[in-house]
Amino acid sequence: MNSDVVNFFLEHLSVERRCSPHTITSYATDLNQFSLFLKEQHDSLPLTQVSSSQIRLWMVHLSENSIENRSINRKLASLRTFYKFLLQKDRIQENPLLPIRTVKTRKKLPQFLRESEMAEIPRMAETNQDFATIRDHLILYLLYGTGMRLAELISLQKSHINQAQGTLRVLGKRNKERIIPIPSFLLQLIQQYLTLCPFDSPHLIIDNKGKPVYPMMVQRLVKKQLGEISTLEKLSPHVLRHTYATHLLNNGADLNAIKELLGHANLAATQVYTHNSMEKIKEIYAQAHPKA
Structure with missing residues (x-):
């Protein structure tokens, strides 16, 4: 069967x-x-x-x-x-996929938020400092500040944080481990969150009942929060990953370094962000060149 x-x-x-x-x-x-x-x-x-x-x-x-x-x-x-x-496993004699070719697709550039839009996020948590608000704030900044995937965020453990070194250990696809530096502002936010957290759980990000968050909860949160600062049609955790990579590249980060931070298996997957960076270069050229 x-x-x-x-x-x-x-x-x-x-x-x-x-x-x-x-x-x-x-x-x-x-x-x-x-x-x-x-x-x-x-x-x-x-x-x-x-x-x-x-x-x-x-x-x-x-x-x-x-x-x-x-x-x-x-x-x-x-x-x-x-x-x-x-x-x-010798269950078949010939592979029926050998003569099958993939169908042509349009190259779709990753969507990302502008730096000016991301600057609006800190204002969201200014009026309320309770556990749930800080947690929601932390979710956004973990995704944007480290570029991690949704599944990586959900599986994140408190023990994966090295506060002394300012690094985060992330378990990616096929259990491939990588170390990501934590920006100082994000490290402070993590410390604030841990101080307010009323639950004793090995998971870093938990819901209001002390249980690990689930994908739909994070997706809804991100869509709601980003909807207040962006007009992008698609607002998801992965858009924050794209935003992280694009902003790094726009500010001079090496492409190979971005590849390691994102946990990509090869450079080709990372090179898609160079197209977005080229748009930034064109914008700078248009503003700065006298003949533009």
Whole structure:
């Protein structure tokens, strides 16, 4: 059955590759969607007997249902990893993804907030100094001040903070660890938060009941708070990560250093921020050059 081979693969991701729960859920969703397509369109064809033609038909099916090319490519990437695994485990003889090419997508530049907009954040906590307000303030500045991902923020432990050295230990994708410097203002905010925190929990960021925060809570908070200072259509924790990287680059940070701070596996993922930086350079040129 398709569910058996999918569970076999998901267990491999969890135990051997130590992927995050979010990553495993993403793979499971893509594979279950493909299995459902095979059930409805190809008389429940087993995943181990799929050919390239069925995968192409699935791509057409996704496109006809208004799925963006970027999302189609991500689903194809899930299938590639899945069938490569089955080939290694001798569950299939040929990889049906070999002749399949990704579909063309538009390059989408990361959205970010301006430095003037981020300067408005300190005013949010001036009128109220209770635990919940400081925590919400800290969430925004941890995301902007360190560039960490949402999942990294949620899993952050108090023991990961080295106040003496002013650094933060972050556990990223595939349990890859990196050390991020903490700006002095953020370190002071963390100390203030810990002083006000009424709960004894190993997790740094907790809700009003002392439990670790969850993704939806953080997403709603960020959207609400940033909505007061920005008109961007999409306001999310990841936008603050983009903002962190863009502001570093605009202020002269080395691209390789930004790559390490973000925890990117390769420089290509970081180079997208050079496009945003070029817009800043054009703006400076227009203002400063006499012939601009």
